[in-house]
Amino acid sequence: MTEPTPTQAQALSINGKQFSVVADPNMPVLWVIRDLLGLTGTKYGCGSGLCGACTIHVDGKALRGCLTSLKQVQGKQVTTIEGLEADKLKQAWEKHNVPQCGYCQAGQLMSAAALLKQTPKPTAQQVDDAMSGNICRCGTYPRIKVAINDAVEA
Numbered sequence: 001m002t003e004p005t006p007t008q009a010q011a012l013s014i015n016g017k018q019f020s021v022v023a024d025p026n027m028p029v030l031w032v033i034r035d036l037l038g039l040t041g042t043k044y045g046c047g048s049g050l051c052g053a054c055t056i057h058v059d060g061k062a063l064r065g066c067l068t069s070l071k072q073v074q075g076k077q078v079t080t081i082e083g084l085e086a087d088k089l090k091q092a093w094e095k096h097n098v099p100q101c102g103y104c105q106a107g108q109l110m111s112a113a114a115l116l117k118q119t120p121k122p123t124a125q126q127v128d129d130a131m132s133g134n135i136c137r138c139g140t141y142p143r144i145k146v147a148i149n150d151a152v153e154a
Contacts, residue, residue, distance in 0.1 A: 010070060014039070015083025021070070029073050030054045030065030033080055041081035041106050045135070052134030055107035055114075056080050062114035062130075081106035086113040088154045092147040100138035108134050112148050121152055 006024040013019075014037065021036050033039045033056070045053030047066050054065035057079040058072075084090075089112055099105045108131070115122055115130035122130070127148055136144070 010074065012070075012073065012078065013076070014078045015080060016077075023070055025069065025071035027070050028066050029056070029068045029070050029078065032070055033065060033078075039080050039082050043103060043106055045104070045107070050133070050135070051104070052107040052111060053104050055110040055134070057084075057110060057114055060114065060117060062111050079110075081110060084109060084113055086116070086151075089113055089116065089147070089151040092150040092154065096143045096147040096150065098140050098143045098147050100140055104134060104136045104138075108136065108144055112144070112151075116148070116151060122148075 007022060009020045009022050010025065011018060011020055012032070014033065019037055021032055023032055023036060030042060030044060033042050034044070042056055042065055043053040044066065045051035049064035049067040052064070055062050056065045056068070057063070058068065059076045086109065089109060093099070093109065111131055111134050115127065119126055127145055131144065
């Protein structure tokens with residue numbers, strides 16, 4: 001099978017919906033999601049996969065959208081913050097007033113949701129490990145951890 005060219009339409013499954021985009025197969029999927037599809041909940045932060053603001057799920061696994069190419073998600077299910085169904089986690093986020101500026105929160109929620117899907121009752125160390133790649137400039141890390149633990153208990 002040959003790799004699609006930038007002028008060929010490529011099919012994508014995002015949040016359970018099918019899309020067709022014409023883009024360079026090497027384009028980061030973050031830009032496809034934001035610029036071509038208009039789903040702006042997934043944020044651009046550093047462009048190097050270090051801050052976690054662009055975290056998405058690809059077949060349930062948390063990945064950095066800025067480092068994941070369009071060709072890497074072909075035939076896979078992509079979930080963005082707009083499609084995340086982690087109601088207990090979202091409620092815990094609200095209950096514990098986690099967001100301040102809110103910029104990192106989509107990535108934080110996506111990482112936490114992937115953790116809880118893979119490990120429904122994580123240890124404190126597992127929470128630390130899963131969330132360590134997400135930077136919060138406002139420093140709400142203690143509230144994030146409390147919210148994750150609250151969602152586990154719910």
